[in-house]
Amino acid sequence: MDKQRLTEGQMRLGANTLRMLAVDAVEKANSGHPGLPMGAADYAFTLWHNHLRFNCEKPDWPNRDRFILSAGHGSMLLYGLLHLFGFDLPMDELKNFRQWGSRTPGHPEHGAPGVEVTTGPLGQGFANGVGMALAAKMAAARFNDDTFSPIDHRIYAIVSDGDLMEGISSEAASLAGHLKLGNIVYIYDDNGITIEGKTELAFSENVGKKFTALGWHVQRIDGHDFDQIEAALGAARSEKEFPSLIIARTHIAHGSPNKADSAAAHGSPLGAEEALATRQALGWPKETFHVPAEVRALCRRRTEELKGEYAAWQKGFQQWQRRNPEKAALWEEMWQRRVPVELDEKLLKASAGADGATRSLSGRVIQQAAALVPALVGGSADLEPSNNTGIKGAGSIAAGSFAGRNIHFGIREHAMAAMMNGMALYGCFIPFGGTFLAFSDYCRPSIRLAALMGLQVVYVFTHDSILLGEDGPTHQPVEQISALRLIPNLTVFRPADGTETAMAWNAALAKKSGPTALILTRQKVPTLLRQDAFDPKAVLRGAYVVETADTPLVTIMASGSEVSLAMAAGNLLAKQGVGARIVSIPCLETFLAQSASYRQSVLGGRSVRVAVEAGHGALWWRLLGRNGLFIGVEAFGASAPDRVLAEKYGLTPESVAERIVKHLKRKPAPPSISPME
Structure with missing residues (x-):
C-alpha cells in the first residue's frame, strides 16, 4: 500500500489528468473511445497509485502485479497510466495516438512496455487474466517456501459490460471460481452504456448474483467515490480464497457536461466544443496534453517507492536462490522455457517406428517431452482420454493444489484457448490444450490473438477428418485445417506417422515466436517406409520426398493419414506404367516459406502435381498450378464406419489412382507460370 495516502483533491487531480489526456488524444486523432477512460479514471488512478506493484524500469519483473485493460477500446486510459507512472511511453506517443508507427495503437498491443496483453475482442482479456492467475498459482506452488515467496502478486483487470456479455467470460469466470483463484481482482466498469445505447437494450442480468453463484467475492461501489474505491x-487484496469482482457504478464520459451517460461518448471524439466545455467543467487549462507538476511529482514519488519494493524482493530472491540451488536452477529453466539440444532425438525414441493413431503417438511424445521440458503443462476440454493429453504421474490442478501439470479445463474450449494465452503471456510455462479439430472453431479467436502476439502455445487437435467415422458430420472437420492454415504466424502440422509426430512436437517446443497446431488422427496409421537417405529433420522444412520412381509422371502430395493412401495409390499406378513421386507435406505453410530451390527439389520438374487431403483444398492450389489435381473433401461428412466413408468419398487407393489416370489423359490447360516457381 501507499506509504502516504493522498488527499481526495490529489487523487481527483490525478484522475482528471487521465481524463483529459484521453480527451486530447482522441480529439487529435479524430478517432477513439473517450468515454470509458473518463468514466474509469477515478478507480484506475487509485488502483495504480495505491495498490498496483510494478517497476517501470523492469516491466518484465516476474513478481509484478499484472494489469489488464480487457475493455481495450478504452486504450487511452492505459496509455495515460503508463505515461504518468514512468514507463517508456513519452508524451509524443500519446500525441500520436492511433497513428502509423506509434506505440499507442487503437487497442493495446502486447510488446510495448507495460502492456501485458493485446486486448480489444471483448472477453479475451478477462479470460487471459484467469490464465495468468492460474499460472501464478502454479508457479507459486513450485517455488515459494516458508521463508520467502518469489511469487505473491495479483492479477488486476478492468472489464466492461461488453466483456461480461461475451460467453468466453462466463466460461473463464466459472473455472476461476471453481479453482478458487483468489489472486484475481477485477473491476467491472458498470456504466450502463454500449455502442447502441443503454445496456438494458440487451442486458439485464444480475451480475453480482451471477458471480457470487460462480464462487466470486463480489462488492458494489460508486466508482467515483475515492473512499469506496480504496475500501x-x-x-479484495485481503480476500485470499475467492476471485474478486468489484462492481463500480460509473458514468461514461464523466466530467463531460453534455455527453456523460450517453452512447455518443463511447466510440467517437467529444468534439472541439464539448472538449472545451469539459475543460471548463473540470477547471482544466486550455493547453492540450497538460500534466500538472503536482501529478508528475506524485507519480514519480510512487514509482520510487515501488523501486524500493522491487529492490527488497531482489534481495530476498537472491537469498532464496542460495538456499535453494535446485529450485533456482528450475526457475531459470522454466522462465527461459528451455528445451534440450537433443530434444528431437529423444522425442523420436518415443514414437518413431510405432504404428497407431497419431493422437496416441502424440500422447507417447508428450510423456517424453514432459520429462525433458519442465515448463510444459496442459490439458484438455474434458477430452483427455480421446486427445491423449494427460501427463502421467504429474498430478492434476485443483483448488488449493497447484503443483500438478494436468489442467482440467472442462467443456470450455473458448476459455481454454484464451487461458492458454494468459499462461503463455505470464511466462514460466509452455501451455498446451486439446479438443477435437471440429471444435477448433470455438478456439479460433484466441488462436488468432496468440498468433498476433507471437505466443508459444500448442493446440492438440484430434479426430482430424471425416475418417473419424460414426460420430458424423457434426464432429467431422472439413474446412478447419485450411481455415487454420490461413492464420498468419500459426504453424499447422498434420503428421503422417510416429516420426512426423515427434518432429512436429519438436517444432512446437522450439518455436517461441508463435503458436503451433498439431492435427492428429483418430484412426491408426502405418509407419511410412521412406527412402534410405531420409533425415527426420526434413520434416521441419515442411515437406520431403518419401519415395519416387526413376521418371515420375506424377507428383502426389499428401499430409497426415493420406500419405500412406498416396503411397498405396502410387503402387497401383506403377502397375499401369505411371511412375509417381510421393511427397509428405506435414506443414504446408512451412514448405511454402522454403526457398524455390528446395521446393523444386522436393516437387520435381515437369511431372503433373496431385494433392490428396481429407479436407478442403484451399492453400494446396499454390503448389498445384493450373494443371494440378486436388483430391479431397469439400462437402460435409456422414455417419458411417471409416472404411465406408473412404469408399464413398473417393479416399481409397483405387479411387485415387483412377482419378489420377483420368486426369493425366485430359487435355492440359495452357502453359502458365506456377505461383511457387
Whole structure:
C-alpha cells in the first residue's frame, strides 16, 4: 500500500489528468473511445497509485502485479497510466495516438512496455487474466517456501459490460471460481452504456448474483467515490480464497457536461466544443496534453517507492536462490522455457517406428517431452482420454493444489484457448490444450490473438477428418485445417506417422515466436517406409520426398493419414506404367516459406502435381498450378464406419489412382507460370 495516502483533491487531480489526456488524444486523432477512460479514471488512478506493484524500469519483473485493460477500446486510459507512472511511453506517443508507427495503437498491443496483453475482442482479456492467475498459482506452488515467496502478486483487470456479455467470460469466470483463484481482482466498469445505447437494450442480468453463484467475492461501489474505491480494493487484496469482482457504478464520459451517460461518448471524439466545455467543467487549462507538476511529482514519488519494493524482493530472491540451488536452477529453466539440444532425438525414441493413431503417438511424445521440458503443462476440454493429453504421474490442478501439470479445463474450449494465452503471456510455462479439430472453431479467436502476439502455445487437435467415422458430420472437420492454415504466424502440422509426430512436437517446443497446431488422427496409421537417405529433420522444412520412381509422371502430395493412401495409390499406378513421386507435406505453410530451390527439389520438374487431403483444398492450389489435381473433401461428412466413408468419398487407393489416370489423359490447360516457381 501507499506509504502516504493522498488527499481526495490529489487523487481527483490525478484522475482528471487521465481524463483529459484521453480527451486530447482522441480529439487529435479524430478517432477513439473517450468515454470509458473518463468514466474509469477515478478507480484506475487509485488502483495504480495505491495498490498496483510494478517497476517501470523492469516491466518484465516476474513478481509484478499484472494489469489488464480487457475493455481495450478504452486504450487511452492505459496509455495515460503508463505515461504518468514512468514507463517508456513519452508524451509524443500519446500525441500520436492511433497513428502509423506509434506505440499507442487503437487497442493495446502486447510488446510495448507495460502492456501485458493485446486486448480489444471483448472477453479475451478477462479470460487471459484467469490464465495468468492460474499460472501464478502454479508457479507459486513450485517455488515459494516458508521463508520467502518469489511469487505473491495479483492479477488486476478492468472489464466492461461488453466483456461480461461475451460467453468466453462466463466460461473463464466459472473455472476461476471453481479453482478458487483468489489472486484475481477485477473491476467491472458498470456504466450502463454500449455502442447502441443503454445496456438494458440487451442486458439485464444480475451480475453480482451471477458471480457470487460462480464462487466470486463480489462488492458494489460508486466508482467515483475515492473512499469506496480504496475500501473495496483493500478488501479484495485481503480476500485470499475467492476471485474478486468489484462492481463500480460509473458514468461514461464523466466530467463531460453534455455527453456523460450517453452512447455518443463511447466510440467517437467529444468534439472541439464539448472538449472545451469539459475543460471548463473540470477547471482544466486550455493547453492540450497538460500534466500538472503536482501529478508528475506524485507519480514519480510512487514509482520510487515501488523501486524500493522491487529492490527488497531482489534481495530476498537472491537469498532464496542460495538456499535453494535446485529450485533456482528450475526457475531459470522454466522462465527461459528451455528445451534440450537433443530434444528431437529423444522425442523420436518415443514414437518413431510405432504404428497407431497419431493422437496416441502424440500422447507417447508428450510423456517424453514432459520429462525433458519442465515448463510444459496442459490439458484438455474434458477430452483427455480421446486427445491423449494427460501427463502421467504429474498430478492434476485443483483448488488449493497447484503443483500438478494436468489442467482440467472442462467443456470450455473458448476459455481454454484464451487461458492458454494468459499462461503463455505470464511466462514460466509452455501451455498446451486439446479438443477435437471440429471444435477448433470455438478456439479460433484466441488462436488468432496468440498468433498476433507471437505466443508459444500448442493446440492438440484430434479426430482430424471425416475418417473419424460414426460420430458424423457434426464432429467431422472439413474446412478447419485450411481455415487454420490461413492464420498468419500459426504453424499447422498434420503428421503422417510416429516420426512426423515427434518432429512436429519438436517444432512446437522450439518455436517461441508463435503458436503451433498439431492435427492428429483418430484412426491408426502405418509407419511410412521412406527412402534410405531420409533425415527426420526434413520434416521441419515442411515437406520431403518419401519415395519416387526413376521418371515420375506424377507428383502426389499428401499430409497426415493420406500419405500412406498416396503411397498405396502410387503402387497401383506403377502397375499401369505411371511412375509417381510421393511427397509428405506435414506443414504446408512451412514448405511454402522454403526457398524455390528446395521446393523444386522436393516437387520435381515437369511431372503433373496431385494433392490428396481429407479436407478442403484451399492453400494446396499454390503448389498445384493450373494443371494440378486436388483430391479431397469439400462437402460435409456422414455417419458411417471409416472404411465406408473412404469408399464413398473417393479416399481409397483405387479411387485415387483412377482419378489420377483420368486426369493425366485430359487435355492440359495452357502453359502458365506456377505461383511457387
